[in-house]
Amino acid sequence: MSDALRRFKSEIFQGLANPTRIAIVELLRDGELPAGKLIEKLGIEQANVSQHLSVLRAKQIVVSRKAGNQVFYSIRDHALIEVLDILRRYFYSQLSGAVSMLKEAARQEQKARTTTPR
Amino acid sequence: MSDALRRFKSEIFQGLANPTRIAIVELLRDGELPAGKLIEKLGIEQANVSQHLSVLRAKQIVVSRKAGNQVFYSIRDHALIEVLDILRRYFYSQLSGAVSMLKEAARQEQKARTTTPR
DNA sequence: TGTGAATATTCGGTATTTCGAATATACTGT
DNA sequence: ACAGTATATTCGAAATACCGAATATTCACA
Numbered sequence: 001m002s003d004a005l006r007r008f009k010s011e012i013f014q015g016l017a018n019p020t021r022i023a024i025v026e027l028l029r030d031g032e033l034p035a036g037k038l039i040e041k042l043g044i045e046q047a048n049v050s051q052h053l054s055v056l057r058a059k060q061i062v063v064s065r066k067a068g069n070q071v072f073y074s075i076r077d078h079a080l081i082e083v084l085d086i087l088r089r090y091f092y093s094q095l096s097g098a099v100s101m102l103k104e105a106a107r108q109e110q111k112a113r114t115t116t117p118r
Numbered sequence: 119m120s121d122a123l124r125r126f127k128s129e130i131f132q133g134l135a136n137p138t139r140i141a142i143v144e145l146l147r148d149g150e151l152p153a154g155k156l157i158e159k160l161g162i163e164q165a166n167v168s169q170h171l172s173v174l175r176a177k178q179i180v181v182s183r184k185a186g187n188q189v190f191y192s193i194r195d196h197a198l199i200e201v202l203d204i205l206r207r208y209f210y211s212q213l214s215g216a217v218s219m220l221k222e223a224a225r226q227e228q229k230a231r232t233t234t235p236r
Numbered sequence: 237t238g239t240g241a242a243t244a245t246t247c248g249g250t251a252t253t254t255c256g257a258a259t260a261t262a263c264t265g266t
Numbered sequence: 267a268c269a270g271t272a273t274a275t276t277c278g279a280a281a282t283a284c285c286g287a288a289t290a291t292t293c294a295c296a
Contacts, residue, residue, distance in 0.1 A: 017132035079208040
């Protein structure tokens with residue numbers, strides 16, 4: 001396979017390599033939503049959501065449409081939904097491994113929190 | 119969806135968010151290979167390949183099996199192959215967007231090369 | 237036990253990602 | 267033109283990823 005295709009794929013994966021961005025894509029699963037709705041549902045900083053949306057746009061994962069005051073986002077291609085669905089099945093089929101991975105992730109997160117308390 | 123599942127997915131995406139690691143997974147597509155074969159086919163530093171393999175192991179994307187002197191790697195679950203296949207179709211269906219993305223990627227790479235010449 | 241082959245780990249530097257805070261832009265209604 | 271709402275961008279700091287170089291580990295076999 002070509003280098004170009006590999007770069008392309010890794011760009012997409014990178015676009016999805018963040019829990020908040022996954023949450024965004026999943027919120028968009030059933031159709032477009034304005035940025036404000038995403039901010040509300042995610043419950044995180046407006047600027048932060050906007051930055052994540054910018055990443056998703058740059059990687060061509062979502063498209064945006066302006067309507068008056070608002071910007072509506074939607075997933076560019078249904079293929080990406082399929083990808084997430086496959087991973088959900090993967091998650092359940094690999095539960096034991098997944099759990100240990102998640103435990104490790106939680107441990108890291110805990111460590112980060114105690115090292116750099118807010 | 120749970121936070122845990124989102125973290126899990128983002129971990130997997132992060133594992134695949136690198137062209138070399140994509141290449142590795144694709145080399146393993148048709149069955150296991152020893153690390154040495156991967157190094158040979160990829161044509162990059164042994165240590166670097168080993169580091170990427172370590173990432174893939176940590177994210178539970180591949181599993182390894184020791185046999186004498188060698189370590190054989192294989193993909194942990196066929197679902198990941200499906201994901202790559204979906205993305206290949208996605209790539210071709212979105213060619214125009216993909217091309218502009220790749221051009222941008224190439225531009226960045228070029229910039230990086232001139233900024234930090236080797 | 238020693239030597240070589242296969243693979244993994246550690247370290248140091250640079251680049252990239254992530255976040256919050258502050259600020260900027262764009263559009264609507266008055 | 268002005269005020270208010272919605273969204274985007276910029277900046278600086280901390281964390282993380284990536285690479286090459288050097289070193290360590292593990293195993294086979296003489």
